[in-house]
Amino acid sequence: MTKEIETYCDVLIIGAGPAGLMAARTLSEFVRQDPSLKVRIVDKRSTKIFTGQADGLQPRTLECLKNLGMPQIYEAANDMTTINLYNPDDSGMIRRTDRFPDTVPGVSRYNQCVLHQGLIERHFLDSIHEVSEGRVAVERPLLPESIEVDESKADDPDAYPITVTLRYLAEDEADPVQFGHKVSNGLFRTTLTTAEEDDAEYRLPEGKEAGLREKVHAKYVIGCDGGRSWVRRSLGLNMVGEQTDYIWGVVDIVPETDFPDVRARCAIHSAESGSVMIIPREDKLVRFYIQMQERAEQGGRVDRSQFTPEKIVDSARKIMAPYYLNYSRMDWFTAYHIGQRVADKYSVAERAFIAGDACHTHSPKAGQGMNASMMDTWNLGWKLGMVLTRRAQRSLLKTYESERQPFAQALIDFDHKFSRLFSGKPAKDVLDGSGVSMDAFKEAFMKNALFTSGTAVDYDESAIVAKTGKNGSAVASKPALARNITVGTRLKSEQVCRHSEGLAMHLGDLLYMNGAYRVLLFAGNAAAPAQMDRIERFAAYLDSPESFVSRFTPADCKRDALFEVLTIHSNSRDEIDMQDFPAPALYPPFDYDKIFADCETYHRGHGHAYEAYGIDAERGAVVVVRPDGYVALVCDIEDTADLEAYFSAFMAVPAKPLGAQAEKDWTFTAKAKAERRKRALGHVPVAKVDAKSGFAHVENIAVAAAV
């Protein structure tokens, strides 16, 4: 006698790995803003723990985690700074032949790093709980049994076109499965923390019992259920690509060795015994990717039970000879063979989506897996949130596949090339056509360092990426106004100075992911009256009833809820006061956190942000940044019509818009402003710091006469 219940929700996320958690985390921000939204995330495993699984974090991912309020992840992780290449010499002995930076210097303020996936997931769970105020939590163990999409209702915003049946699992059904075996194969539990042991307990959601079936009517479903995705298969989406026959073993150990570079990333090609990649981790652990001599039969599966830890380590010993290799602790091991495949479609009718490993599988050695997965739902989350809250048109959702699928294809192509170079036997000399040229390997490694940083992703032109004004975009950007900013890529963070405090901070830290677009007004030399006139006209537009802010922001929202205007001027803090900027558009009442300077600071130097972005320090520019941090549009301060056109293409007009900004507060009337200027301060020069003594010396400057 199986009970069945029937429920409704806005979004059902299936799978609580990195892709699913990122989806839940980004949507939690919208749940916080609109508690009527119902977002659920379910997982069929009773535990989140997969010790040792994919755990490289790329600079771009770390930037996003910072913008989600999870900087602790970087702090706990192990930075990777260096890559060492070891190749056989003429006598066949491995030697270090090259050493170069792991993360390309200068691409980001973060370095590529490594941390246990379980800890990353723990931070996500905490953050989801906090941001959603307890409304979103992983429910487990729940198994999806059927899914149906009624495509005829796809365009109805009030419809629930998807029906999913979930079954609440009994304890014995819910053990994590790896490689077709229950958890005991390959999973060592010695290093689990207390918090993780709690998570490992079988505990059904309150009031539910094993065997219960739930028929869920959902507006949207996101399948984040891994490489063998049940959602993908049930929706009839296909993976395109191929498998290789190379088999790799993986161990996480605390090594004992006289190999000189065991605490740095290494790629080791032996003459005859295969290759090893070394990835140093947190907590003294080192991961070894070790090529096995066995091959998989084409198309067939591999019996992974033959790959014992000792067998895998023995392979490493052969490859790394004559160095001694042992370990004092092993946390985890596994074996895999490489497949490079990508899904042909990412959704059914932009209602049921797939994301993460469900869309793309590839080898783990480039540290791409978890990153590509999280970045999928980082991309989808805000779009879905905006459509659900009816701030954007449903057409916005088409850009998920159009942005993420080409990226996945490029990733697969890269991985295909790189894996073969890494798995192949080194060429003995230039005449050895069957071997891999070590020069070609090195070139591939270095050329792709930028790719693997995640910072080079450049989304194609679309309704939300204004490049040339063709190809689906309503507007053309003016790249000459910001020569070093590429529309379609993420805005690189540069240091600016908060005017009110003199505090050096990263512009990237202002891009907290709250679903809002940022309109960055690079105000130029605001101390010049002609430039201030331009700024004031821009501000007057923003406050007018015609502006995109007035038209698209709902009446029940704060004025910066959908579009936050941040001003970065190129003056010193002594040339101008923040109260000189037009209020309330640029300087809302008593909000001391909207005006920034690109100037010298006392303790962190000068950010030179204008120079870094290639923006004219006199005339400035406007840079529009999407909620996910990607540059949408670059235009001039006068180009308010372009801003209008850009947002009109995909934003939805609310039932009741916010309308023009009223000048309510006395401090912002023209009279009050004139009064303030009357008592304006004589601007004093920044104190000069004596490099030797460390003391500041301020010249005594007579206070200038009041204006």
Added chain:
Amino acid sequence: MTKEIETYCDVLIIGAGPAGLMAARTLSEFVRQDPSLKVRIVDKRSTKIFTGQADGLQPRTLECLKNLGMPQIYEAANDMTTINLYNPDDSGMIRRTDRFPDTVPGVSRYNQCVLHQGLIERHFLDSIHEVSEGRVAVERPLLPESIEVDESKADDPDAYPITVTLRYLAEDEADPVQFGHKVSNGLFRTTLTTAEEDDAEYRLPEGKEAGLREKVHAKYVIGCDGGRSWVRRSLGLNMVGEQTDYIWGVVDIVPETDFPDVRARCAIHSAESGSVMIIPREDKLVRFYIQMQERAEQGGRVDRSQFTPEKIVDSARKIMAPYYLNYSRMDWFTAYHIGQRVADKYSVAERAFIAGDACHTHSPKAGQGMNASMMDTWNLGWKLGMVLTRRAQRSLLKTYESERQPFAQALIDFDHKFSRLFSGKPAKDVLDGSGVSMDAFKEAFMKNALFTSGTAVDYDESAIVAKTGKNGSAVASKPALARNITVGTRLKSEQVCRHSEGLAMHLGDLLYMNGAYRVLLFAGNAAAPAQMDRIERFAAYLDSPESFVSRFTPADCKRDALFEVLTIHSNSRDEIDMQDFPAPALYPPFDYDKIFADCETYHRGHGHAYEAYGIDAERGAVVVVRPDGYVALVCDIEDTADLEAYFSAFMAVPAKPLGAQAEKDWTFTAKAKAERRKRALGHVPVAKVDAKSGFAHVENIAVAAAV
């Protein structure tokens, strides 16, 4: 019918404010190492909350918190970067006349900052729990009722010479008292977090009931019970100094104002209405210290109930006119008048100590209070820990008073001068002898910026500070070997590069407070054979039975438990491998974290540590750093006799010493080393990074022939 129980403990800390918590935290490290140690901390209040209390954190304090594993405190705090001076102009209107750095640039990697004391205490409680593995926790509300010290037993290490009677309080006895009133006066509870609300509950320790008396026999007592210290008065120790008659009001508000610098530190002298100091805080709060027109009668107390929040803010409005001042939220207010006093003695027989406000009281405006208090027990904690674990002689404890009392006197002298300059009326012109010269005020402010950073503290010569070899020290340092290091001051942190990983890190981060001395071997140019000979002789000494490591480390400890040797060479990572350094003294088996390089890194530049410390990059030096981070001795690599003499002066010989280091492991035999050298790598140059492309270019270098 009052019950009474009788107990024993090693240390009883009375008072759980900043001084008491720092004592508990530093001692927790020793408890972790020796769980038989019994450390208790009691407080008479039922709650830790004092919203708004003293909360400036100086750079030196932040360095110590980092070395206690609490970097989160700095991350949550609000950096103070800038000081603005506002003075009356000829017409009597206040104007900004100066702006200069708050923290002297370059003195530390941390800036002075501000954070709610309740949050700081929360981090301490968590850290104490974690480090002591739950063995140390604050017990409350417990009131000390009597204390007796049997000085005749002071020198007996097995004796418990102190008897304290504690009473477990009932709920109504335990409310926090401020200014003679129960908690309702001046304490707003609107911003309390959930964690703090939990703490606010009345909850006696398990199994104890109100009214119970406990007779505690303690080896040591530390009185951290504030300015009106019961411990101090009970021990008959006296405060020396005076009170002023100026009264100050304090408010923590979220301000609404058109005053231009409300989010930066300001010192405002009005012509006739008194002075204001502005301290920007976390969470949009700003603290105002506001001079009141009322004066205290000499020697008498002040009825603080007359100082309502509105009255205090009104005073600020008068001083800051013509600027508008209001607030959207007030978290806290109080009023005080200034006293500058210091205790004549800091202990009875080095058994019962006082620390923090119990020893020194002064005005809060320099942000010194909490810092001076925590630094007292930061100084005492490791000394007491070493004596309790019988690693050091009891004479070590004499240096607590000899180091901290002169500091407190200097602090009081500074505060005395500064407070009067700040409270006085500005001179109208140079002929106005009764007014305060604004130039003199500015000079005092700037000259004392270094003092208030906490980094300039320079302890006098003693058994543990080897300067000239006179004045109680057994050895003379050789300052010429490290020209920019001052023995007696804290070691300033510089960037070094961990050899095994190529990771840029702060030397200061290696000084985790675990009770161990650090012996920093600046190894110089280790690639030069003659220099490597010197290094090898130094290493051979360390491993010999005569070395201080072999003699003073107990047999049941790890070799680096009391003396950790860290090597910093001046070579690049490509000129030498870390395995080239003598093992096991400098490179213990498979420990990849002891060897560092002062070299270029890929992502964080070159630390130039040798240059910063003034150490010769060829010949190096040895710098001995105390467990609290202060430099104890600078000597040459050959000066092993000086190291010997330094430690013999105060360390205790254990019953069973560790003795010489045995060369057990095969990888460290001479034969293994010779073999490793035979297959030594050709050293490759560091990759050059193209500044424009960001890509690394490595020249193809032929691998050098094996040695």
